[in-house]
Amino acid sequence: MGADAATVTPPRESMGGAKDEDLADGFSLGEVFGGSKAHSGYTYDDIIVLPGEIDFGVESVTLESKVTRKISLRTPFVSSPMDTVTEATMAIGMAQHGGLGIIHYNMPIEDQVAEVRKVKTYKNGFISDPVVLAPHNTLSDLDAVKEKYGHYGIPVTIDGRLHSKLVGIVTKRDVDFQEDRSVLVDSVMTKDVVTIQEPVTLAQANARLADCKKGKLPVVNADGELVSLISRTDLRKARDYPLSTVAASGSLLCGAAVGTRPNDRIRLAALVEAGVDVVVLDSSQGDSCFQKDMVRWIKSTYPLLQVIGGNVVTRQQAKHLIDAGVDGLRVGMGVGSICTTQVVCACGRPQASAVYAVASYANSRGVPVIADGGVGNTGHIIKALMLGASCVMMGSMLAGTDEAPGEYFFQDGVRLKRYRGMGSLEAMSQGSDKRYFASQAKVKVAQGVSGTVPDKGPLATYIPYLRQGIAHGFQDMGVRDLDEMTSRAASGAIRVELRSPAAQKEGGVHGLHNYVLRTHAQA
Ligand SMILES: NC(=O)C1=CN([C@@H]2O[C@H](COP(=O)(O)OP(=O)(O)OC[C@H]3O[C@@H](n4cnc5c(N)ncnc54)[C@H](O)[C@@H]3O)[C@@H](O)[C@H]2O)C=CC1
Numbered sequence: 001m002g003a004d005a006a007t008v009t010p011p012r013e014s015m016g017g018a019k020d021e022d023l024a025d026g027f028s029l030g031e032v033f034g035g036s037k038a039h040s041g042y043t044y045d046d047i048i049v050l051p052g053e054i055d056f057g058v059e060s061v062t063l064e065s066k067v068t069r070k071i072s073l074r075t076p077f078v079s080s081p082m083d084t085v086t087e088a089t090m091a092i093g094m095a096q097h098g099g100l101g102i103i104h105y106n107m108p109i110e111d112q113v114a115e116v117r118k119v120k121t122y123k124n125g126f127i128s129d130p131v132v133l134a135p136h137n138t139l140s141d142l143d144a145v146k147e148k149y150g151h152y153g154i155p156v157t158i159d160g161r162l163h164s165k166l167v168g169i170v171t172k173r174d175v176d177f178q179e180d181r182s183v184l185v186d187s188v189m190t191k192d193v194v195t196i197q198e199p200v201t202l203a204q205a206n207a208r209l210a211d212c213k214k215g216k217l218p219v220v221n222a223d224g225e226l227v228s229l230i231s232r233t234d235l236r237k238a239r240d241y242p243l244s245t246v247a248a249s250g251s252l253l254c255g256a257a258v259g260t261r262p263n264d265r266i267r268l269a270a271l272v273e274a275g276v277d278v279v280v281l282d283s284s285q286g287d288s289c290f291q292k293d294m295v296r297w298i299k300s301t302y303p304l305l306q307v308i309g310g311n312v313v314t315r316q317q318a319k320h321l322i323d324a325g326v327d328g329l330r331v332g333m334g335v336g337s338i339c340t341t342q343v344v345c346a347c348g349r350p351q352a353s354a355v356y357a358v359a360s361y362a363n364s365r366g367v368p369v370i371a372d373g374g375v376g377n378t379g380h381i382i383k384a385l386m387l388g389a390s391c392v393m394m395g396s397m398l399a400g401t402d403e404a405p406g407e408y409f410f411q412d413g414v415r416l417k418r419y420r421g422m423g424s425l426e427a428m429s430q431g432s433d434k435r436y437f438a439s440q441a442k443v444k445v446a447q448g449v450s451g452t453v454p455d456k457g458p459l460a461t462y463i464p465y466l467r468q469g470i471a472h473g474f475q476d477m478g479v480r481d482l483d484e485m486t487s488r489a490a491s492g493a494i495r496v497e498l499r500s501p502a503a504q505k506e507g508g509v510h511g512l513h514n515y516v517l518r519t520h521a522q523a
Pocket residue numbers: 081259260261262282283284285288290311332333334335336339341373421422423432435436447
């Protein structure tokens with residue numbers, strides 16, 4: 001390709017009047033990924049995008065995109081269905097920031113259903129799963145709650161459960177001068193509780209709190225049963241989430257993963273009952289009779305449910321799942337940060353080639369592609385979107401945020417969280433070995449590892465950073481949104497080059513004695 005280009009380049013002195021097309025450096029995506037010399041698979045770091053022309057401000061960039069045929073996201077990010085990445089807190093945070101969380105299924109059906117319910121019933125500013133005590137609890141029990149959650153102001157229901165009759169509230173004032181901690185909550189709690197009845201908006205609740213000057217305001221239904229709680233301190237922190245991914249009913253959108261075993265049909269029925277909006281059929285090799293049967297069954301049983309199939313890395317695999325009826329495809333095999341599949345099974349594909357090949361086919365059939373795995377920075381996300389992905393799915397990028405399951409801990413002075421592959425021995429022994437370890441198999445073969453990732457802080461600062469980084473990349477390329485990206489990529493107006501190993505080194509930080517990598521700061 002380079003030699004051909006050289007032969008048609010006019011002499012330097014005659015180029016002043018050349019048209020833009022004559023000066024197109026680099027290559028179209030088709031030339032790099034589909035050209036006759038393409039015996040190699042490439043990944044994100046192998047390619048670099050040549051800048052375009054900027055004629056708009058970075059604030060004009062929008063990132064709205066589809067994740068399935070029928071669901072759009074304002075932020076094209078999906079969190080992986082992994083047990084160190086996505087449970088309810090992550091799914092709520094992802095949806096609030098315009099993305100989508102997929103609740104993992106390495107847990108009993110009822111636990112996964114409870115996680116989905118938390119997302120679907122979540123109301124910004126309302127505590128939907130407050131700690132509750134019963135009248136027969138003692139002040140020592142109350143002390144234990146205070147120790148664990150750091151606050152008093154606990155609603156008391158007849159049997160100590162949410163959705164039961166509210167009989168009182170026990171606050172710091174009620175117990176301050178009580179020496180005897182064996183006293184029952186019943187004898188000290190305030191029984192004349194100020195409450196607010198459903199349905200109620202945050203603004204109405206806010207007004208009532210301002211009125212009554214209490215710290216906590218229980219929300220009850222018409223039968224006086226406790227539904228949720230509003231706290232004055234939380235209200236002060238409450239903020240708007242204008243990018244939120246919401247259903248027509250106003251609830252946050254929630255995804256969940258399931259497998260393709262017979263028991264997964266029972267699991268799926270329970271998830272649908274809990275209101276799940278989109279289901280991911282979670283497999284490293286999606287082109288199986290098991291998955292195709294499952295897709296057809298879901299589509300005939302729950303025609304409104306959006307189904308994401310995968311994982312796939314070839315156009316043939318994609319065709320088979322699209323023919324079966326999927327609404328979205330997850331692309332990536334063995335490229336995740338914790339994955340050892342390519343090493344163990346020899347199968348997979350470098351991610352840039354996989355995304356380009358599958359997306360160019362799937363998009364022509366109206367099916368969005370999620371580039372899953374191998375995303376380590378905003379440059380990778382931009383490249384995935386340029387290659388035709390509608391969204392990216394991330395594990396390691398999100399596993400260190402506050403919203404990921406698990407606690408932070410320090411190792412060698414660094415604040416970390418645990419992150420592990422769903423095919424690691426550790427995750428399998430927690431539950432996924434039911435899938436991995438066929439009953440007759442004698443050996444467990446791991447396809448992932450278990451490790452740690454550094455603290456990334458809350459999604460509230462991390463996602464805006466990722467979004468802004470992507471917006472700068474779009475601006476450098478001269479594209480305002482994904483539609484423009486898609487049409488410019490298809491016409492060959494977006495130009496890329498392959499990078500040699502030395503060029504990749506040059507593109508990173510180099511030649512310094514030492515440095516501190518700081519990725520973003522609040523303006
Ligand atoms: N994206 C990737 O590169 C990879 C992802 N993973 C993750 O690890 C987890 C497990 O992945 P997999 O092992 O691929 O799970 P899987 O459930 O698709 O497969 C496990 C084994 O069960 C078999 N199987 C599935 N349904 C069956 C049925 N109805 N009857 C009989 N056999 C059936 C499969 O053929 C396979 O041998 C997932 O969370 C996946 O996302 C694992 C490896 C690679």
